[in-house]
Amino acid sequence: MNKVILSVITGLLLLTHSAQSATQTELNRLAESLQVNYQLVDANPVNCPAPHEKQCYLSALTFTSSTDIDPQQWHIYFSQLMPVYKVDSKWFDIEHINGDLHRISAKQAFKDMPANTTFAVQFYSQESQITRSEFLPNFVLAAPGLDSKVIASTKTSVDNETQLELQPYLQPFTTDAQLQVSDDDETPWMGANYLYDSYTKPTFKTAPLGLIPSPIKLEQLSSSRIDLSKGINVVAKKSHYIALMPALERLAKLGVPQSKEGIVINVSQQLTSQLPDAYELTLRHNAITINANNTRGAFYALQSLAALISLDDLTLPELKVTDGARYEYRGMHIDVARNFRSKAFILNTIEQMAAYKLNKLHLHLADDEGWRLQIAGLPELTSVGANRCFDLTEQTCLLPQLGAGINANSGINGYFSRADYIEILQHAKKHFVEVIPSFDMPGHSRAAVVAMEARFNHFMALNKPALAKQYRLTEPEDTTAYSSIQHYKDNTLNVCLDTTYDFIDKILDEVITLHKEAGVPLNTYHIGADETAGAWLQSPSCIALQQKTKIHSFNGYFIERIAKLVADKGLNVAGWSDGLSDVNVNNMPSNVYSYAWATLSDEGHKVAHNHINNGWKVVVTSPDVTYFDFPYQSHPQERGNHWASRAIDSKKVFSFMPDNLPAHAQIWRSVKHQTYVADDSQSARTADAYGIQGHLWSELLRSDQQAEYMMYPRLFALAERAWHKAEWELDYKNEGAIYSHKTQQFTLAMQQQKEQDWQHFAALVGFKELAKLEQAGRFYRIPTVAAKKTDSGIDAFVPYPNIAVEYQDKLGNWHRYDSHNKPLQAVKVRAKSINNERAGRALKLTN
Template identity: 45%
Template sequence: MKKKLVAVAVGLMMTATGCAERTSQAAPAVEVQAGLTQSQLNQLSATLDVKYRLLSNFPEQCSGDGAGERCFAAQIELTPAADFDDNTWSIYFSQMRPVQQVLSQQFAIERVKGDLHKITPTEQFAGFKAGEKVTIDFIGQSWQLSEIDAMPNYYITAGELSPAVIKSTQVSIDSETGMEVRPYVVDFDDELNHYKRSKSDQLQWAKSDVLFAANQTIEHDSAQVVDAIIPTPLSQVVSSTDQAVDLNAGIKVILNGVKASSVDAALNRLARIGVAQSNSGLPTLLELDKTITGEGAYELTIGADRIVINANSDAGFSYGLASLTSLVDVKSKKVNAMKVVDAPRYDFRGMHVDVARNFHSKAFILDLLDQMAAYKLNKLHLHMADDEGWRLEIEGLPELTDIGGQRCHDLAENNCLLPQLGSGPSTDTQVNGYYSKADYIEILQYAGARQIEVIPSMDMPGHSRAAIISMEARYRKLMAQGLEQQANEYRLTDPLDTTVYSSVQYYDDNTINVCMESSFHFVDKVIDEIANLHEQAGQPLKIYHIGADETAGAWLESPLCKAFIANNDQGVTSVDELGAYFIERLSNLIASKGILAAGWSDGMSHTRPEKMAKNNQSNIWDVVAHGGHKRAHQQANLGWDAVLGNPEVLYFDFPYVNDPKEHGYYWASRGTDERTLHSFMPDNLPANAEQWTDIEGKPFEADDRVTKDDQGKLVSGPLKQGVKFAGLQGQIWSETLRSDELVEYMIYPRLLVLAERAWHKASWEVPYNYEGAVYNQQTGTFTNEMRAAQSKQWGELANTLGQKELVKLDLAGIDYRVPTVGAKIEQGMLYTNIIYPGLSIEYRANGGDWQKFTAPVAVTGQVEVRAIAADNQRKGRTLVVN
């Protein structure tokens, strides 16, 4: 698939456990004099050692110990290799939670924009002395609970010299695990000060003993795996287990009029696991059957002399072949005779990928589409524009990608956006880039051949900084040519707007001005150009996602908005209604083009339903533990297509387990493993309160009864009788994910469990109560029998992943997460277990050689454990047995 690049920072070498050690061959110390030259700056960047150290999430400067008004104390440590007295330098770095107070007298820290900060020496700076550490202590906003918070690629500038990345702040890639290693980050190893969100935080750190306890309910059972299909079919009757059907000779496909192009992808996947097409293979008949209704429904019959797939759509035939592939064991190439009758639970079974924050390659997207098709997912929500990047070429607006598709050290932003998210000073990095028109057409056609619909998303009116900056650059260029009318044609901001605001990501200039006709002209242009690409690809644009995010406080001091409110005929009477007006107008504009408008649930909730188009899609990203079912029910009750993306189970950019070394954001969950995702009861959101806890490991209550305010107006309530959700969507946001490999690590194998929940409704799910009810961990609606059935099915799924499915991801070149190992030592004996029975486990004592774990074994000293991927190549992250 993709080449694995191993980037080792200068002066560092990787150990077997992924730790970084200083080598004995450090660059020689060179004394640097004032009046820097480029070579001296480069030498300084190559030899300056930087360490980032979290001190405490409970410093004395914080008010209180709860989750509100929080701060943390941290320290940046600088150790030069040479004496250095110059004070004209600046160090730029990304700090996602803003610095509030600098406690060191020799340095100042200024926030430039978003997460970009700048360190400069003050008048008290006494210069650097070779080998002597100096520290910059500071207080930051909120808290830091993960080592990924320390962003990489600090860089140093001085005057007009070219900026240089400080090499000690670059990430390396561990060659055994494929994971990023941050040698500049001091371990977060203090559970109270480094991993408690508040002093009442009850969340358990997922150390080896915690994982061992969690995995004890999963028993290794090969018998469960033989006839398992992911996702679970509607009906499956095995007719013979005495003599399995042998597919080692392959299959001979008889299309019977079915288009070969519609099943080629499914057949290619079969071939990849060793079941190729062959004239001597088992006859496999595709039979058109108009009595089978429902998009994607199929029947699969496997007999000793033939295989028959009956369906009434391209998707049905592909899914029948996907189920056959799921049945195949890659070693034996044998399956039992059976009949499968199947149809999807939800029409919308989606995966969202953010390529705006950090760009991800076309090759990654094509690989993702392959795996989505393999597990019967049918919607790719492609998020291609946000504050940090615009990732799709638009005819006639080259600035969007020439400038908005790149980040670099250009403080005026004439040639690129400012660095963000640790992207560094150069455009020559993998986090920069965009899809050309040809790339996008290829993606659309590749998706179409796999019965997957692509939903483009360019976020507006908030989260639009890349577009705004790009169109301002276009404005300046055309004004310099004397072309004022053209310059204003797509301008997105009122130059006289003095509003002071801050977005969630700390931008003060990321919101399109909705009072300007040029803003709507821009949106109209973008949608038309994207629709044209879809037409060229033969895949008409059906859904367009506008984002619909708002920025609180925007437009307050815009003269254009004041004039618009005073003179408009749109019923807008105050600045508070401008966000709704924008979404309402776009909803109707998009509907007039025959396209369904979609948006995120927060922005959609501010609209006036009577002013919206009749049909809309709302993506629900509300946290269930925070009453997220209420907005989901309200918007589904409007008749909109409500697609669930609840963060605590469906945000795949969150950590798998509660551990500060795990990758991912963590604002709604610090541990979303596949077992938790499997437990999701999407048809009854509030009922999940009976089995889940909140971000601090505490129980919560979900009240789904009718609630009214003092005036008798409905505030929240249950779904209307018969109303259901449109489907599920997994989400990847890319703020902390810089490589394709890392995104795959976060997506897989969660994507397979997403497919299970989106396709199959489990018998153990609590039926929805349309009368409304209260749910907590004492209400007992989720019965012991249901819990036992859930646990049993999870064991079957876990065994199937560990013994049959993960190796198929290996064969496809997918860098899925190899899980961390549960382990304990009792009376000198080591015991281990794993979330996926079938994967190999290794252990070592006192840093010795790794040995395969096969049974409890006597150990002494420090013991470490790790898992091995299904193909016995990649390794999982090492844990010390505590």
């Protein structure tokens, strides 16, 4: 039996005697009435206790009951992203169980908890945890023999005006001590005043002529207007017409339907161009012509036509667009493993990706917290591995993690059935999006490990040991103690067992079969291969294998063996760059995709360049700009992780120069908002990157709506950089160079050109694209307002034009802001959605 589970069960048994008087009614009542309050005291306390004295954070929990209770009768389980290692309390102990799961227990001498009396526990945790979204909800009240319940005061709610999540259990964050994680952390609190001093006002008063992503060339042919209100009449071969239908359907939703009375669109595929997906789109008052180098190019030409349209004006000038893609690979990574995303979310995301010419959906289907694809013959992967609930034996579900609570039917749980996955594949194919599946291995594999242990126990109970051991992923005799990056003690496949490779071979064959049934052949498989933390050291199988073959790296051995397995099935091999750095390059297949994710301020360019020089196709995935699970701004109320960047707004994504990674040292800062140096003098690359990919990891995203908030409008800027190379981007120096804030290679003229391009892009977002997102039902982020008190009154703006701003007076009433009649005083400022039905996050004004 798992050592962690045994420890938990033992702890519960110790309380059995004292808990015998507890009833289900009492537990239910206490779960409804107990008040829990969480406070981040200090993200950078003066004296961190050993062994984490270099960095820790100090928090406090308080408990108040409306009735007298015996604290010995109860346990409280809660998710804490960073493990608690030192507790300061006369009343409570806290034990780290596994992953982020912790247990709060009353000390043995704490026998009586009088009504309306508050009891506290302070504790130190490893590293840092500083955005409010990192303090997870749904504390679970449990007692032996009773059904556990979520404590009502730890549930989240939704703000009626913003529709954003509220955390009533979490005390306000008000000081820099709750924002900065070390003495050298210079992260700013991005309030209204900071934004005012840092951001630039929009310059466009009306929608400019243009589209997102930008084309290579757009020529206005005349001032005559083309009226599209009667629709369009596409003339093309039947097979081509069918392939263009998703784009035509989008145009119809925007008010330009397919109609015999509409303006004729002639489609041909005679264009010769070396650029991927190239096309020419010519709009004349009597006809529109599309000439492309393939069907995708024609599809994207229609998407460009949709991009040129404003919803309030279906007329366009006569013009010609010449275009083609910058990169072959233009991707978006969606993590459905940590917290599940619905099929509808995936289908909607595919449509938005296609609208902005993104063409690769990297679908992260398995991780520690969930296995999300039905696999024929292995029902435990989804019956156990797709759900988190409160079963500490883990025979029916996984341990609760990431604030999951106890409801196995909640939205964070679930999986794609075979039919669901086939539907996703076919929908993606229609939109010219390739699905790249990934089941992260050998680390990040706890869902698979637990599911296969449940399978083992099932067949052993049936006295079928051969079947039980067929796909077992761990070795009971392995006594290795390790902790993964997410603090799991048992999340890694044993890479020295043949059954591990039998399991992966089974998974691959079943996924290949699903793709064949969908009529969408599998081309590329992403094996994961990242963040494997010190496993296998005491594994008898690994010790024997090492003695036999002298393996240089067990992780490298695993990747090389799986890469061959994948390649032998006719597939391209893909993996994260850190794992691929462990391999012997000579042992790898010819077609390898490396996803380079080292942070730029930590010499991330070297990893990307080394892998390019290996002859691999490198997809740029730098987390300090492409990870959309990080906050838009460094403010506690902005959702997201914080380890690689404290602020990734759309302008930062827009400013990315993926062809010249080290050059960002001249214009950006590190995660602690410090300047840094990027030395590329010894690691110059020999070829270009293959593409770029955005990422939506889901640890802190418990709903589709939260996921959309993080993705939009940043996806626009990602598409811009993936499709179009701007004139202001700094050319890469193949001889190598050193960059810092002191170098002047990114000239003033280039900075001015970038700002002009940004203003044009921002105007297209504000006047056109946000309305289209709204029409499609997508929950985009409404920008926060930059504001400051000036001599002429409150000056306020948002980065995108055409968005209404409001200010709050001292009585709490909101008023529409008018820059021509500025208020003299204001307490808060906020923006509104395009349709004025939803408010953005409000910011306080300071003097």
